[in-house]
Amino acid sequence: MVAHFPVVIVGGGPIGLALAADLGWRGISCLVLEQTDGRIAQPKMLTVGSRTMEYCRRWGIAKEVRAAAIPADYPRVSLYATSLRGKAVMQFTAPGPGNNSWPYGPEPRERCGQTWFDPILKKFAGSQPGVSIRHLCKVTRIEQSAEAVTLSVEDTHTGKSETITAGYLVGCDGAGSFTRGAMGINNIGLEKATRSMNMFFECDDLVSLHDKGPVLMFHPIRKVGGGLLTTIDGKRQWRLSTEDFADDYKPSDADVARRIREAVGCDFDFRITAIVIWTRRHLIAERYREGRVFLAGDAAHQLSNSGGFGMNTGIGDALDLSWKLEAAVKGWAGPGLLDSYEAERRPIALRNIEEARGNIAGGRGLALGDDIDADTPEGEATRQRIRDLILKRNLHRIEINPGVELGYRYEGSPIICPDGTPEPPTESITYTQTARPGSRAPHAWIDGHDRSTLDEFGQGFVLMSWGASKEAEAIAEAARQRGLPLRVVQGSRETAPLYEYKLVMVRPDGHVAWRADTAPANSFDMVDRLRGA
Numbered sequence: 187m188v189a190h191f192p193v194v195i196v197g198g199g200p201i202g203l204a205l206a207a208d209l210g211w212r213g214i215s216c217l218v219l220e221q222t223d224g225r226i227a228q229p230k231m232l233t234v235g236s237r238t239m240e241y242c243r244r245w246g247i248a249k250e251v252r253a254a255a256i257p258a259d260y261p262r263v264s265l266y267a268t269s270l271r272g273k274a275v276m277q278f279t280a281p282g283p284g285n286n287s288w289p290y291g292p293e294p295r296e297r298c299g300q301t302w303f304d305p306i307l308k309k310f311a312g313s314q315p316g317v318s319i320r321h322l323c324k325v326t327r328i329e330q331s332a333e334a335v336t337l338s339v340e341d342t343h344t345g346k347s348e349t350i351t352a353g354y355l356v357g358c359d360g361a362g363s364f365t366r367g368a369m370g371i372n373n374i375g376l377e378k379a380t381r382s383m384n385m386f387f388e389c390d391d392l393v394s395l396h397d398k399g400p401v402l403m404f405h406p407i408r409k410v411g412g413g414l415l416t417t418i419d420g421k422r423q424w425r426l427s428t429e430d431f432a433d434d435y436k437p438s439d440a441d442v443a444r445r446i447r448e449a450v451g452c453d454f455d456f457r458i459t460a461i462v463i464w465t466r467r468h469l470i471a472e473r474y475r476e477g478r479v480f481l482a483g484d485a486a487h488q489l490s491n492s493g494g495f496g497m498n499t500g501i502g503d504a505l506d507l508s509w510k511l512e513a514a515v516k517g518w519a520g521p522g523l524l525d526s527y528e529a530e531r532r533p534i535a536l537r538n539i540e541e542a543r544g545n546i547a548g549g550r551g552l553a554l555g556d557d558i559d560a561d562t563p564e565g566e567a568t569r570q571r572i573r574d575l576i577l578k579r580n581l582h583r584i585e586i587n588p589g590v591e592l593g594y595r596y597e598g599s600p601i602i603c604p605d606g607t608p609e610p611p612t613e614s615i616t617y618t619q620t621a622r623p624g625s626r627a628p629h630a631w632i633d634g635h636d637r638s639t640l641d642e643f644g645q646g647f648v649l650m651s652w653g654a655s656k657e658a659e660a661i662a663e664a665a666r667q668r669g670l671p672l673r674v675v676q677g678s679r680e681t682a683p684l685y686e687y688k689l690v691m692v693r694p695d696g697h698v699a700w701r702a703d704t705a706p707a708n709s710f711d712m713v714d715r716l717r718g719a
């Protein structure tokens with residue numbers, strides 16, 4: 187008998203796992219098919235953004251992620267210097283879990299490499315009833331009809347093939363997405379690709395070799411080489427990344443060792459653990475949907491790692507899609523709901539690609555003179571010119587970007603009801619909370635620091651009401667009749683100024699869908715719009 191699942195996810199990377207986690211949490215059965223054995227040899231992703239952390243909080247795994255991350259008191263210092271032992275040109279400290287300087291939400295961004303993050307996500311997803319995760323299963327064929335998707339799956343261990351059917355299929359199968367190819371969806375290139383190299387090494391006491399103290403991100407300023415040296419575990423694991431290699435470049439251990447020593451600025455003992463050559467691309471799929479098949483994560487967009495947006499953008503995709511798939515499976519979705527996924531998420535990917543491109547471009551060409559390290563007035567003048575350039579280019583945005591992480595909004599979405607207020611300016615380094623429709627619903631602590639307003643959201647819609655019980659009841663009745671899951675929550679006096687209106691409707695993904703001081707003229711019309719009818 188052919189196995190059937192409401193949703194099949196191709197790819198068990200962070201996006202496939204996040205989608206499975208959220209679907210499972212919603213009680214939707216799904217199957218994740220991953221072609222590898224699931225082991226992660228070297229981490230790509232190191233930065234878990236604060237919105238992703240907020241979703242981890244929803245699933246009850248934020249503490250576990252934090253415990254696996256680099257220590258909370260590890261300084262979030264970004265340093266610009268010629269080498270770790272060279273002259274410091276500039277440094278700044280990003281807000282982090284250790285310095286209580288994150289006013290925007292309950293969960294600051296974290297540094298928890300993929301080696302630790304993915305297994306936590308996998309354990310949670312796999313613990314949800316209805317979620318199956320199968321490894322060594324490669325999807326080799328995808329076909330669809332109006333009613334279902336049929337796929338062929340090869341067991342990469344035995345070579346045996348089986349057929350599975352699905353109500354919906356989501357391709358979370360990464361940059362080379364088989365799903366994208368099978369659906370005939372093209373990628374649109376937004377910039378020339380560059381070849382980069384990640385050099386992983388271990389050193390027990392790197393911090394004792396220089397006078398800069400513990401550093402999270404070190405940007406070596408060099409005419410040739412440059413790049414980024416970053417800690418992986420806050421202890422002994424490091425990664426040096428440099429770019430602009432020729433296509434035929436073949437690294438030798440000696441060459442890699444030289445680059446590492448140049449970045450640190452002295453000869454020292456270390457152990458190279460891996461060398462990975464990869465291609466930095468800025469790409470977006472021309473569309474995110476073909477019938478019952480969707481793309482999410484790197485399958486839909488690829489962006490430079492400058493800023494730590496890649497996985498976090500993909501997890502945003504997963505969380506936008508999961509409640510819509512739930513609605514489709516449970517039967518309360520209107521015909522336009524699943525189409526709104528691309529309408530909402532593709533513009534966010536384009537925005538984040540632009541941010542990442544700006545960051546990578548801004549970090550280039552900083553080595554303005556040959557005397558950067560010189561202990562002379564001329565050397566100091568050169569360092570000052572570089573400092574000015576770093577400030578002019580706002581390079582702290584690489585590590586401090588709450589507007590990118592939390593300030594994305596679904597402007598013009600067909601399933602959001604605009605309230606007529608003007609669109610606020612786009613933010614990246616700063617972030618201003620707002621309950622304007624399309625935005626992430628604002629965070630405020632309630633009950634001291636135990637609960638956030640965000641803890642109310644997730645399963646179903648939440649209608650926040652500040653003294654508008656009768657109007658809220660009219661809307662709740664319309665929702666009931668349409669099958670749209672909705673809870674009415676009385677807002678507190680403290681949170682009223684943040685939400686501004688007496689009635690604010692928050693979607694299952696935590697974004698505001700509608701707000702007003704009174705019920706709409708026809709609550710059914712409003713509810714229908716929110717469910718894509």
Ligand SMILES: Cc1cc2nc3c(=O)[nH]c(=O)nc-3n(C[C@H](O)[C@H](O)[C@H](O)COP(=O)(O)OP(=O)(O)OC[C@H]3O[C@@H](n4cnc5c(N)ncnc54)[C@H](O)[C@@H]3O)c2cc1C
Pocket residue numbers: 196197198199200201202219220221222230231232233234235323324325326358359360361363364384464482483484485491493494495496497498499500
């Ligand atoms: C150097 C570097 C640093 C980065 N740092 C960050 C960061 O700090 N923060 C951040 O947010 N992002 C970062 N990124 C980006 C991030 O790693 C990616 O965006 C993220 O891994 C994408 O996840 P994904 O699940 O979409 O794809 P992937 O991680 O590529 O996973 C796709 C999975 O699909 C499987 N698969 C493929 N084809 C099939 C098939 N036919 N059948 C079954 N399985 C299949 C693959 O085996 C793979 O496991 C970084 C990227 C790089 C290169």
